[in-house]
Amino acid sequence: GAGVSQSPSNKVTEKGKDVELRCDPISGHTALYWYRQSLGQGLEFLIYFQGNSAPDKSGLPSDRFSAERTGGSVSTLTIQRTQQEDSAVYLCASSLHQGSNTGELFFGEGSRLTVL
Amino acid sequence: AQSVSQHNHHVILSEAASLELGCNYSYGGTVNLFWYVQYPGQHLQLLLKYFSGDPLVKGIKGFEAEFIKSKFSFNLRKPSVQWSDTAEYFCAVTRRNSGGYQKVTFGIGTKLQVIP
Numbered sequence: 001g002a003g004v005s006q007s008p009s010n011k012v013t014e015k016g017k018d019v020e021l022r023c024d025p026i027s028g029h030t031a032l033y034w035y036r037q038s039l040g041q042g043l044e045f046l047i048y049f050q051g052n053s054a055p056d057k058s059g060l061p062s063d064r065f066s067a068e069r070t071g072g073s074v075s076t077l078t079i080q081r082t083q084q085e086d087s088a089v090y091l092c093a094s095s096l097h098q099g100s101n102t103g104e105l106f107f108g109e110g111s112r113l114t115v116l
Numbered sequence: 117a118q119s120v121s122q123h124n125h126h127v128i129l130s131e132a133a134s135l136e137l138g139c140n141y142s143y144g145g146t147v148n149l150f151w152y153v154q155y156p157g158q159h160l161q162l163l164l165k166y167f168s169g170d171p172l173v174k175g176i177k178g179f180e181a182e183f184i185k186s187k188f189s190f191n192l193r194k195p196s197v198q199w200s201d202t203a204e205y206f207c208a209v210t211r212r213n214s215g216g217y218q219k220v221t222f223g224i225g226t227k228l229q230v231i232p
Contacts, residue, residue, distance in 0.1 A: 033220065042224035043206060056219055091160070095220075102167075103148040103210035103220050107160040 002026065006092050006108035013082055014116050021077045021111045025094030032069055033095070033105065034077050038088040046090075049075065050097065082115045089113070118143040120209050122223035129197050130231050137192040137226050139207035149190040150208040150220070151181055160206070166190065177201070202230045 005024040013019050025032050034046040045059035049069040060066070064082075069075040079086055089112050093105035123138040141147065151163040164175025171183040181192045190207060207223040 035222075043222040045219065045221065048219040050219075093160075102212075103150060103208070104162055104165060105150075105152075105160075105208075105220060109159050 004092055004094050004106050004108035006090075006111050008111055009109060010112045010114075012114045012116065015084060016081050018078065018080045019082055019113060021079075021090050021092075021113070023075045023077070023092030023094075023108060025073065025075070025092070026106055027073075029094035029096050029106070030072070031095040031097040032075050033093045034067055034075070035091040035093065036088045037091055037110070041088075043091070046077070079113075082113075084115045087113055087115045118209060118211055118218070118221050120207050120221050120223040122205075122207050122226050124226050125224065126227045126229070128229045128231065131199055132196050133230075135192070135194040135197045135201070135228070137205055137207075137228070139190045139192065139223060140188050141190070141207075141209045141221075142188065143209065143211045144188070146212040148210045148212070149181075149183055150210075151175065151179070151190075151192050152206045152208060152222075153203050154206070154225075155203045163192075163205070197228075197230050199230045199232045201228060203228060 007022045030051045032049040036044040047067045048056040064080045067077045089110040091110045093107045095105050119142045121140045149166040152160045153163045154160045164173050166173045166183045174180045179194050183190050204225050204227050206225045208220050210220045211218050
């Protein structure tokens, strides 16, 4: 497809389990972002990948959170030992990040995570 | 670090009323500015953007925003809202510096409810 694809769309897990969320960005987009959207909390930045540069991990809330981007394309966000406060919608976005396109993000549908 | 402030977290308007949503950012250098919209049950999408040139930017569905550099503001306006404008609106900024573009920072969002 032409858009940003995220999977799974919904994930219910038990507290303490690990989860992996996947993002397939738009082909050719060099920048990839992960955000978390919780009720009343707006968009919380998690991590940012830009080309071959070291990722900006400054938004990851704890060391239970990690992300990889393999081959400059698909990204996986991993949450270890999930807690109930991790319940949220995890959004992925990609961007071309060139000239006037810079900062124009294309969002996926999100992965809704529920930790019981 | 750059920050984005949206002053109105929840706005309720009647149809045909005029809309203005405030957005201020903290960075004094060169910036790209955006408004994104999230309709109920849908993913985030770009409403309009400012990159350079005319500070009055027109977007989809009759929305416009004005970049006022001296006030570090990028307020969103629409002269007459419709029920279908009910959504959450996010202001965002990315700044340019000698190292290239920085990650996009979002405001907390404003929920707009339009009453028929």
